Amino acid sequence: MEDSLEKKGLLYEGKAKRLFATKDELLLIQEFKDDLVIDHGKRKTKFKGKGNINCEFSAFMFEYLENYHIPTHFQKKFxxxxxxxKRVEMIPIEVAVRNFAAGAMLRRYNLEDGQKLEYPVIEHLLKDDSLSDPLVNDYxxxxxxxxTPDEMRAINRLASKVNAILRSFFQRRGLVLIDLKMEFGKRESQIMLADEISPDVMRIRDAKSxxxxxxxxxxxEMGGVAESYEELAERTLK
Ligand SMILES: Nc1ncnc2c1ncn2[C@@H]1O[C@H](COP(=O)(O)OP(=O)(O)OP(=O)(O)O)[C@@H](O)[C@H]1O
Ligand SMILES: [Mg+2]
Known part of the structure; x- marks a missing residue:
């Protein structure tokens, strides 16, 4: 049945993806673009094949996580x-889990790049590029x-579970999951992992080098951006 799904109208075009309606009002098509946008839309590049890698990567991760009983919006590859x-009502916060200090955290707390955090840190950021996604807490x-408090509990539990699962997954491949950003949505009061789980939303480093x-x-500005996406896919998706 789903094979006969067709793209209907464009519902939303974001920085890295497009969402299309289908004739089934419960299902959407999520299309990954070749654009790579950072710093809340301030810097942008693109390379051919990036959308495909992120799509393959996300599909693989959602299926992997479903095996560990993480509810996700993923239905199937198209x-x-x-x-x-699955169409969900998005909760407009980004949930970051950090295992090692990097990025914005370094300046904020004067930490060293790659410094181990004794316990994973969960951060919540309000999704609003015009405010550069400010930090918010549960309150x-x-x-x-x-x-709601129940929803935040579910989100935080799922976020730390996903982090633990993926951290071991990458560790077995000689890679370190520094941090990861997730978005959650709800459908019929169930919270599920939505959006994408791709190299765009994870910081990964080689364990040795x-x-x-x-x-x-x-x-x-280190160069080798496209090659690094390819290498990550190569070392991960098998
Ligand atoms: N299953 C879903 N149902 C409805 N909306 C979704 C679903 N999964 C992801 N989304 C939303 O679709 C959009 C995906 O586009 P993209 O990630 O490119 O946006 P963006 O430019 O990062 O902007 P945003 O700040 O809105 O995320 C996001 O707004 C995301 O919250
Ligand atoms: Mg996004």
């Missing part, structure tokens, strides 16, 4: 660069009506 997902989320992959290579 045509190139696209997947069918802001309740006060702004973004999520410390080599950086993905968006960080663009952020720090």
């Amino acid at each position: 045509k190139k660069n696209s997947m069918i997902v 802001h989320c309740f006060a702004f009506g973004l999520a 410390g080599k950086k992959f993905g968006g960080d290579r663009f952020r720090y």
Whole structure:
């Protein structure tokens, strides 16, 4: 039945993906673009094949996580660069889990790049590029009506579970999961992992050499951005 799904109208075009309606109002098509955008839309590049890698990567991760009983919006792969997902009501916060200090955290707390955190840190950021996604805590989320205490508990439990699963997954491949950013949605009061789980939303380094992959290579102008996405896919998706 789903094979006969067709793209209907464009519902949303974001920085890295497009969402299309289908004739089934419970399902959407999520298409991954070749654009790589960082710093809340301020810096942008693109390379051919990036959308495909992120789509394959996300599909693989969602299926992997489902095996560990993480509810996700993933339904199945669709045509190139696209997947069918369940339509959910998005909770407009980004949930970051950090295992090692990196990025914005370094300046904020004066930490060293790659410094081990004794316990994973969960951060919540309000999804608003015009404010550069400010940090919020659970109480802001309740006060702004973004999520209830029960929903925040479910989100935080799922976020730390996903982090633990993926950290071991990458460790077995000689890679270190520095941090990861997730978005959650709800459908019929069930909280599920939505959006994407791709190199765009994870910081990964080689365990031995410390080599950086993905968006960080663009952020720090290190070159080899496309190659690093390919290498990560090569070392991961099998
Ligand atoms: N299953 C889903 N149902 C409805 N919306 C979804 C679903 N999965 C992801 N989304 C939303 O679709 C959009 C994906 O586009 P993209 O990630 O490119 O946006 P973005 O430019 O990062 O902007 P945003 O700040 O809105 O995430 C996001 O807004 C995300 O929250
Ligand atoms: Mg996004």
